[in-house]
Amino acid sequence: MTxxxxxxxxxxxxxxxGLIAYIMASDPDHETCFEILRGxxxxxxxxxxxxxxxxxxxxxxxxxxxxxxxxxxxxGSLRKxxxxxxxxxxxxxxxxxxxxxxxxxVEQMGYDxxxxxxxxxxxxxxxxxxxxxxxxxxxxxxxxxxxxxxxxLATPTTDDNRLTKVLEGASGFLYYVSVAGVTGANAxxxxxxxxxxxxxxxxxxxxxxxxxGVRTPEAARAIAQxxxxxxxxxxxxxxxxxxxxxxxxxxxxxxVEQLSEAVRTARGQ
Amino acid sequence: xxxxxxSRRNWQDLPDADGRFGQYGGxxxxxxxxxxxxxxxxxxxxxxxxxxxxxxxxxxWTHYVGRPSPLYFAERLTDHYGAAKIYFKRDELNHTGAxxxxxxxxxxxxxxxxxxxxxxxxxxxxxxxxATATICARLGLPCVVxxxxxxxxxxxxxxxRMKLLGADVRPVTSGNATLKDAMNEALRDWVTNVHDTFYCxxxxxxxxxxxxxxxxxxxxxGREAREQILEREGRLPDALMACIGGGSNAIGLFHxxxxxxxxxLYGVEAAGFGLDVYNKHAAAINGGKPGVLHGNxxxxxxxxxxxILEGHSISAGLDYPGVGPEHSxxxxxxxxxxxxxxxxxxxxxxxxxxxxxxxxxxLEPSHALARVGEVAQEIGKDGLIIMNLCGRGDKDVFTxxxxxxxxx
Numbered sequence: 001m002t003x004x005x006x007x008x009x010x011x012x013x014x015x016x017x018g019l020i021a022y023i024m025a026s027d028p029d030h031e032t033c034f035e036i037l038r039g040x041x042x043x044x045x046x047x048x049x050x051x052x053x054x055x056x057x058x059x060x061x062x063x064x065x066x067x068x069x070x071x072x073x074x075x076g077s078l079r080k081x082x083x084x085x086x087x088x089x090x091x092x093x094x095x096x097x098x099x100x101x102x103x104x105x106v107e108q109m110g111y112d113x114x115x116x117x118x119x120x121x122x123x124x125x126x127x128x129x130x131x132x133x134x135x136x137x138x139x140x141x142x143x144x145x146x147x148x149x150x151x152x153l154a155t156p157t158t159d160d161n162r163l164t165k166v167l168e169g170a171s172g173f174l175y176y177v178s179v180a181g182v183t184g185a186n187a188x189x190x191x192x193x194x195x196x197x198x199x200x201x202x203x204x205x206x207x208x209x210x211x212x213g214v215r216t217p218e219a220a221r222a223i224a225q226x227x228x229x230x231x232x233x234x235x236x237x238x239x240x241x242x243x244x245x246x247x248x249x250x251x252x253x254x255x256v257e258q259l260s261e262a263v264r265t266a267r268g269q
Numbered sequence: 270x271x272x273x274x275x276s277r278r279n280w281q282d283l284p285d286a287d288g289r290f291g292q293y294g295g296x297x298x299x300x301x302x303x304x305x306x307x308x309x310x311x312x313x314x315x316x317x318x319x320x321x322x323x324x325x326x327x328x329x330w331t332h333y334v335g336r337p338s339p340l341y342f343a344e345r346l347t348d349h350y351g352a353a354k355i356y357f358k359r360d361e362l363n364h365t366g367a368x369x370x371x372x373x374x375x376x377x378x379x380x381x382x383x384x385x386x387x388x389x390x391x392x393x394x395x396x397x398x399x400a401t402a403t404i405c406a407r408l409g410l411p412c413v414v415x416x417x418x419x420x421x422x423x424x425x426x427x428x429x430r431m432k433l434l435g436a437d438v439r440p441v442t443s444g445n446a447t448l449k450d451a452m453n454e455a456l457r458d459w460v461t462n463v464h465d466t467f468y469c470x471x472x473x474x475x476x477x478x479x480x481x482x483x484x485x486x487x488x489x490x491g492r493e494a495r496e497q498i499l500e501r502e503g504r505l506p507d508a509l510m511a512c513i514g515g516g517s518n519a520i521g522l523f524h525x526x527x528x529x530x531x532x533x534l535y536g537v538e539a540a541g542f543g544l545d546v547y548n549k550h551a552a553a554i555n556g557g558k559p560g561v562l563h564g565n566x567x568x569x570x571x572x573x574x575x576x577i578l579e580g581h582s583i584s585a586g587l588d589y590p591g592v593g594p595e596h597s598x599x600x601x602x603x604x605x606x607x608x609x610x611x612x613x614x615x616x617x618x619x620x621x622x623x624x625x626x627x628x629x630x631x632l633e634p635s636h637a638l639a640r641v642g643e644v645a646q647e648i649g650k651d652g653l654i655i656m657n658l659c660g661r662g663d664k665d666v667f668t669x670x671x672x673x674x675x676x677x
Contacts, residue, residue: 056563107566155299
């Protein structure tokens, strides 16, 4: 059992969806980010997605673009991201932590080095946005010996044939991108998401997390009806951008509590 | 001999089915875009097999673009260097003033075939934006051009031209607000408008099949040059030269000659303030290393963490941190040689060409011009060189005046 499968099994037993909380490493600075990170499980995050910054995040909306710029300005990097993961894991041995970002920093580190350093840091898997199944075999080969999950994405443009290809070699969970667009943009209608999740569930045993454009408790609650987890990112990142870094920790964690509450109670209503 | 045949076949066949030129190229895009680029590839294969598509293209080339472009013997420049004969392939005489329109025409005609109703493009200096807006006006399609806010400020005449042609020019303020950010923003638009939108990429880069498709559309340059030089001189040239930003004009000239191993190929990258000045040049092959950006693996200007550098060149058209993946491959296997030229050297070449040949070259091909003398010496007196004069310099007069300290 990996930390991810253990966590999703527990959510299933509890009969509720989980909250996957995304923040960008080193945003707004290294230490403030660490304070947010260590507070996430207590505020209700079931899984943590830690972004590593890239100068050209072409699948991201404005919120996460700006987060990446703040992080880079604060000296953020893939190595610093792994450092944050290591410090988090020293305090928390159960909350799954996955990394999310773009392939070039990984290419420069090398796939084997990335896998080894992730395993040493106690990270559990990765989503590399611009590494579709056609291009991720070096990453899969590097991840296998360390039992790290490679989290694939399905989108509204993924038809049944494509879904089969996406699911081959996917592990951890499947990330359903609920709208054709960038992160943090428009929300999908809940009927469309519900239908998509049902379609994917017929094709896989993997847990399904839904993200992109989920900003409010209402939207999160709707998705949590049949998805196994809800991913929220831009809404948290915006709280960091909203003011001074002294209160950033409190603002983000309060927002996490709100969204977590909505996700936890969704199916009881 | 067997080895030669083998390597020839490789050159002819690239990219492979996965869109690779050796380790370069590929399809490094978000999953939302994967079905779109696979669909684009199918549509492109169908168009390639359709004689009507080729006929339509030929008709536009002849009557709208003004092809074939002349192959011109630059006699006074040749005398100036006193070595190999220098010919210019005059793609600056195309409609809109550069080679860019060869590719835009192909892509937008393909978009129409695919039933797409909205065209988007990125632009740096504005040449690709103007060419795309031109074809969209001619074919009656709405056109959105993403352009960095910094570039909009620097290239006001081209912005106005695009607007006159009916394009919606969207300022991009993310990142450093230049070409690579405009390309990021175009990709964000495409991922959001997947059903009706065609992304017309301006250089031989991006995810497969773009590098191949743009190369094929630009190869009309090399095919014509080959015929023309055979007619004029009765033999193939000894060397081809072209400037390299993304490298679409260069690959268009080079590709029909790849199998002619005696024809030397020279690309010239923009060295800005010098290759040894950190982040102040745009020479991806000479001063970068392989990585992944904008859908393909290729040489890139980047730091140790894989963050992309902005770079610099006096020529906005060469001011891009990457290069087309086929050039990365040709550099690695040694089939083409990549030289570089600083801002100052390009300015000198610009002035020399104006005075000796009565042609104002764009600052982009001025980079290739700056190295043409050395290559002519290397080839020697009886040699033949074809240099791609891929754009005209009217757009650059303000930049050149500014660099020379002249107030207009």
